[in-house]
Amino acid sequence: MVPLSYYLVLSGILFACGVTGFLIKRNIITIFMSIELMLNGVNLSFVAFAAHWHALAGQIFVFFVMVVAAAEAAVGLAIIIAVYRTRETLNVDQVNLLKL
Amino acid sequence: MTPNLNLWLIPVLPLAGAAINGFLGKKSSRTAVSTVALFFPGAAFAWALLVVLRGYSSLPYTEYLAHWIRSGSFTADFAFYLDQLSLVMLLVVTGVGFLIHVYAVGYMWEDPSYYRFFSYLNLFMFFMLTLVLANNYLLMFIGWEGVGLASYLLIGFWFAKDSAASAGKKAFIVNRIGDCGYLIGLFLLIQHFKSLDFAQVFQGVAHLTPGAETESLLTAIGILLMVGACGKSAQIPLYVWLPDAMEGPTPVSALIHAATMVTAGVYMVARSHMIFERAPIALNIVAIIGTLTALFAATIGITQTDIKKVLAYSTVSQLGYMFMACGVGAFSAGIFHLMTHAFFKGLLFLAAGSVIHAVGGEQDMRKMGGLRSFTPWTFLTMGIATLAIAGIPPFAGFWSKDEILWKAFSSEHGSWVFWLVGVITAFITSFYMFRLLFMTFFGDYRGAQAENHGHGSHGHGHDAHGLPHESPMVMLVPLMILAVLSVVGGLVGIGNGFEHFLAPVFGSGAGEAVGEAAGRGTEFLLMGVSVAVALLGLILAYVLYVSKPELPQKVAASLGLFYDAVLNKYYVDELYAKVFVKPLVEGSTNVLWQGVDRKVIDDTVNHAADGARQVSDEVRHMQSGNLRSYAGWIAAGAAVVIAYMVWMGVGR
Secondary structure (H helix, E strand, O other): OOOHHHHHHHHHHHHHHHHHHHHHOOEHHHHHHHHHHHHHHHHHHHHHHHHHHOOOHHHHHHHHHHHHHHHHHHHHHHHHHHHHHHHOOOEHHHOOOOOO | OOOOOOOOHHHHHHHHHHHHHHHHHHHOOHHHHHHHHHHHHHHHHHHHHHHHHHHHHHOOEEEEEEEEEEEOOEEEEEEEEEOHHHHHHHHHHHHHHHHHHHHHHHHOOOOOOHHHHHHHHHHHHHHHHHHHHEOEHHHHHHHHHHHHHHHHHHHOOOOOOHHHHHHHHHHHHHHHHHHHHHHHHHHHHHHHHOOOEHHHHHHHHHHOOOOHHHHHHHHHHHHHHHHHHHHHOOOOOOOOHHHHHHHOOHHHHHHHHHHOHHHHHHHHHHHOHHHHHOOHHHHHHHHHHHHHHHHHHHHHHHHOOEHHHHHHHHHHHHHHHHHHHHHOOOHHHHHHHHHHHHHHHHHHHHHHHHHHHHOOOOOEHHHOOOOOOOOHHHHHHHHHHHHHHHOOOOOHHHHHHHHHHHHHHHOOOOOHHHHHHHHHHHHHHHHHHHHHHHHHHOOOOOOOOOOOOOOOOOOOOOOOOOOOOOOOHHHHHHHHHHHHHHHHHHHHHHHHHHHHHHHHHHOOOHHHHHHHHHOHHHHHHHHHHHHHHHHHHHHHHHHHHHHOOOHHHHHHHHHOHHHHHHHOHHHHHHHHHHHHHHHHHHHHHHHHHHHHHHHHHHHHHHHHHHHHHHHHHHHHHHOOOOHHHHHHHHHHHHHHHHHHHHHHHOOO
C-alpha cells in the first residue's frame, strides 16, 4: 500500500510543473497542455484522498473535472485555431491587443 | 326649506370652457372656439342670475361639496358660500367678465393663438369665481393663486415679446411676496381658531375676550392679510407689477387688471371685516396705505403718455380709494366703489382697446388725437366712463366715490386728512382722465398714416391701414352695455340702498343713522366740494390740452426736477432694482452660484472624479495585454490566498 503522502507529493510536483510551464512558455499549445497538467495534478490528489478515506465523492469530482477539461479543450483549441488564422502566430507575447 | 342652488356649476362652467378650448381649440375654427368661449361664461352668468332669483331669500347660503383636508381637528372642505357680498362679486365677475369675453372675440380675432387666449380667459373666470364663492380661506387661496396664474399667463400672452414675458414674471413674483403675508396670516388663523372656515373663524373672533392680547393677535392677522391684499390689489409698496401688466392684451387688462382680479384684495379685506373691525391699528394701516396709493398713483397718471399706462395707474389709484374705504370701516362703500369701478374701468380699458384697434396698435396718446370723428361710438362710451370715474353726477363713479369720501370724513375710524387727500386725488383723477380723453379724441389726428402701423408688436394684421376706423359691432355692444351700467350703476347707492343691501354682511351700523341726520348738511357740502374739484380738473385739462396745447410743455419745464421724478414714476422701479433686486442677484451670483454651487458642490464632485481618474491611471498599466503577466498575477494571487489560509488557518 503506497502511503497517501507519496500521491500528494506527486500531485504537488505535477501541479508545480503545470504552473511553471504556464508561466514561462510562450507557445499557446504548450500553455494549454500545462493547464491540463495542473488539472491532472489536482485530479490525482482527489483520487488519492478518495481512496484513502474510502469516499466516492472525490472519484465523482474527478469525472466532473475531466468533463469540464474536455469541454475546455474543445473550446480552447477552437480559439487557438481562430487566433492562429488571424495572427499567424502562436506566441502569446504577440497576442496582446487586449490592453489599454 | 333651502333650495339647492347648485353653486358649483358657476365656477365649473368656465373651467369646462377652458378645458375644451385648451385641448381641442388648436384644431377648431375660430367660430367654434369663440362659441365655446362665450357659451360657458355666458352660462355661468345666466346661472348666477338664476341663483339670485331662486336663492335670494335664503341668503346666506352654504353649499358643501366634498371633503378636502381632514387632519386632526383641522378641516377644510370644498364648499361654497353665498351672501350679499359674494353675490355682488359673483354678478360683477360673471357679468362684466362675459361682456369682456364678447369684446375679446372681436379684439383678438386676428391673433394666431386665438384658442389659447380664450382658454386662459375662461380659466381665469373659474379661479376668480372659486375665490369669490369659497367658504374658507384655504379654498379662497386656491382661487387667489389661480387668478395669479391666469394673470401671469395672460400678461405674458405674447411671450415672444421680451417685455411681455418679463412683465408676467414681475407680476407673479411681486404677488408671491404678498401671498407670503397672506399665508402666514392663515397659519395664525389656524393656530388660534383651529379652522379656516369663514363662519367658524368669525365666530371665534367674536368670542375672543377684549384686551390687549386679543387686539395684538388680530392686528397681526389683519396686517398679514393686508400684505396679501396689497400684492393682489396693487397697493404701495407692491403696486409695481400692475402698470407693467399692461403688456397683456387689452381685454385682459380690462378683465383681470381693472374689473375683477385686482379687486380680490379689497374683497378679501371686506370678507375679513370681523377681524379688521376689532383691530383698529390694522384698519388704520389699511386706510393709510390706500390713501397714499390713491394719491401717489394718481400723480404718476398725469405724466404717462401710454393710454393703457394712464388707465393702469388710475386703477391703482381707484383701488387705493377702495382700501381707504375699507380702512375707515366703510366696507360697503368700498364694495360699492369696487362694483362701479368694474363697470367704468372695464369700459375705459375696452374703449382704450377699441382706440388702439382703431389706430392700428398705437398706444402712445401723443400720436392719437381727433379720433372723435373717426370712432364716434368709442368716443361716446369712453366719454361716459371718463365722466363716471371723474365723479361727475349722476354717473356711477360719483355715487361710490362720494360715499367713500363722506365715510372717510365722518366714520369713527376716519379723519379729515383722508378726506382731504381723497379730494385732492379726485381732482387729479378728473384731470388726468380728461387729459386722456382730450389727447385721444380732440384736436387733430397726429398719427402718421403712411407709416406701417404697429404691425407685429401686437399681432394685429391690419393690412393697408389708412385712417383710424371704428371697431366692429362685437366690440361696440359690450362698450355700450358697460356705458349704460356706468351711468345707472351708481343709482343703487342713493339713500344708502347699497349699504342696506350689504347690511346683513357688514352689520347695519346703528350709530351711523344718528350721525347721518346730524351730518346731512356737511355731507352735501363735501359732495359739492368733490363735484367742484372734478369740474375743476375737467376745465384744467380742457385749458391745457384743447385750448392751449402748448402750455403743458411750459408747465412741465417750470416744474423741472419734480416733473422728471413724476415722469419716471418716482424712480420706484429703479429703487426696487437697487435695493432688492440687485443685492439678490449679486448675492445669488457671488455666494450661492460662485460660492456654494461652484466651490462646494461642483468641486466636491470634480475632485472625487479627478482622484478616481488618477488612481485608475496608475492601475491601468497592470492591464498590459500580456497573457503571461496575467498568469503570473493569478499565480501570485493564488499563492497569497493559499499562504493566508495556511498561516491563518481558515475554517478551523
